[in-house]
């Protein structure tokens with residue numbers, strides 16, 4: 001798979017149209033790496049002129065900020081902004097709603113002003129521009145439910161882009177009782193991903209998995225690497241791994257298009 | 260002698276309104292204890308929010324049953340209070356139903372008739388509210404933080420409204436000339452038989468008594484607001500006006516931090532440079548919030564506006580899975596502490612004397628704060644646009660930046676970010692390995 005870096009591009013005197021911000025999960029986490037690869041395949045299929053920062057990318061600082069460490073967040077932000085501005089980046093796409101939110105909303109006042117897209121929005125545009133088609137036969141008729149990532153949904157009110165793509169897959173979308181603005185969190189946000197939960201009577205991801213299982217899905221789709229991990233763990237806990245898959249929308253599209 | 264009722268009335272009105280003004284002053288002083296935050300921008304958007312959300316109750320009806328009931332009480336109560344205007348004029352000038360003569364029997368009858376029907380509707384609705392609170396097992400009314408005063412307060416308001424509505428109807432029913440005219444009494448006419456056989460004098464006494472208790476009740480109610488979650492009937496309006504308009508995922512960037520980070524990152528910056536004008540005698544700013552005075556005024560306004568409805572808590576993932584965190588409790592604690600600080604200032608001649616307490620630990624525990632997933636469900640859900648999450652975040656900031664008191668695993672996560680640019684312990688040089696793993 002060919003994934004050019006900004007440094008390569010620069011060396012060749014090229015300026016890619018869009019930067020793919022991979023994010024820490026997309027770079028290091030096994031389940032999330034699959035999302036990154038699926039998305040790159042889609043970018044290639046649509047002939048998108050893109051690059052990544054590679055080893056020059058660093059944590060956006062989102063997790064540090066939500067944990068309360070504004071210092072660390074702003075240090076990360078300023079470092080990243082320096083790199084991004086040096087490459088004169090204008091447009092960014094990412095598969096991680098947390099990076100999406102931070103880059104889009106929290107970087108501008110620190111000097112980082114970019115057009116930022118979540119990959120579901122970006123793919124939607126590719127389709128609108130006629131650069132990509134989704135094959136609606138591969139997954140036709142499968143029962144699917146979509147889990148709204150908090151940082152995509154409530155945080156930025158992106159509810160339709162992922163659903164629009166899901167409809168194009170030809171699957172049978174059944175919404176959970178709590179969806180869109182009333183969706184329940186998967187339990188990972190606010191730096192919870194990196195710590196044990198406080199004492200309670202249940203894990204949040206189990207409750208959310210139960211929401212999803214009520215729709216009797218074959219596929220639980222989501223648009224966030226952390227949600228994917230949480231929901232996958234929930235399915236494993238419920239011993240449903242044989243019947244239910246948890247996939248990011250990018251993975252589903254790559255699968256549908258046999259990429 | 261004949262002016263005694265007028266004088267008594269004027270005194271009652273002056274005392275009632277006087278106390279009310281005092282309460283509002285205190286309220287506004289307490290809210291101003293908060294830090295500044297700019298909410299003067301985007302006025303038309305703010306106005307639109309206020310009109311839709313407070314006036315138009317748009318977020319209330321997302322829970323259709325309680326939303327619909329509330330609209331009856333809300334509309335009923337506001338409209339019926341037009342009648343208060345007449346009562347005040349009558350009381351001050353010794354007139355009786357002064358509007359009747361001005362606007363004519365037919366229209367007056369129509370107005371009072373409408374009020375009567377609304378009063379009856381409000382009465383019935385309030386009974387349903389009471390049943391929901393006390394008989395039906397509705398989880399959001401039964402949480403821990405709803406024991407004691409909050410529960411009593413919730414019920415007291417309902418009793419208040421029942422009594423006020425009843426007095427309004429009794430006052431009309433016992434008004435013999437009004438009943439004889441026979442316009443505007445669609446409900447009160449059914450109460451008339453209750454007073455059959457009363458002498459006109461006694462009937463008049465009943466009418467006067469109901470009239471007096473009604474208006475005194477309203478004045479007491481007005482002054483009760485300050486002590487109650489019922490303050491929302493006023494504050495819902497400014498609260499929705501001043502609410503955050505940015506995307507919910509956008510948390511503010513602390514400026515004080517920005518300045519320090521810039522200094523740290525800029526090798527040419529002179530740390531001993533003379534500070535910018537006006538900044539000379541600034542105390543080093545405290546990062547985050549450990550007490551109510553570290554919060555901003557909108558957060559404090561939020562606390563006073565909270566209706567304690569619990570919609571936030573009933574959608575909170577942490578609360579739903581049995582954790583201690585309840586966004587409603589965060590708001591109630593903030594208000595309780597703010598009240599305590601306000602009383603302290605009153606008792607010490609306008610100067611806050613350290614009482615060894617603060618919002619953190621004495622009211623809100625770190626355990627609650629760390630259970631939040633920052634999912635914004637509470638913010639989305641609040642029918643009056645309160646933002647409990649912003650308080651949670653400000654308090655986390657204090658815990659981490661002033662006390663280094665993050666949970667151990669989070670400290671590890673942050674160390675990793677510092678050392679290798681990812682929350683996990685991976686080598687920065689391996690950041691692109693995913694490309695070739697298949």
Ligand code: HEM
Pocket residue numbers: 312313314316319325326329332333336337388389392413416417420491492495496566567568569642643
């Ligand atoms: C004159 C105006 C108003 C009156 C008389 C009024 C009356 C009431 C009453 C009696 C309750 C208690 C219901 C119960 O016992 O469950 C209540 C609750 C509430 N009110 Fe109001 N209200 C007024 C204005 C408003 C406004 C402008 C808003 C803004 C949207 C609002 C939002 C709420 C909310 C969120 C609750 C909690 C109720 C729930 O759980 O559904 N109110 N109000």
Ligand code: SF4
Pocket residue numbers: 571574575576577578584585586630631632633634635636637638647648651
């Ligand atoms: S943001 Fe925090 S307090 Fe609010 S609903 Fe989500 S977990 Fe609960």
Ligand code: SF4
Pocket residue numbers: 564565566567568569570571572586587590640641642643644645647
């Ligand atoms: S914060 Fe809002 S949703 Fe929560 S109890 Fe108060 S008024 Fe209700």
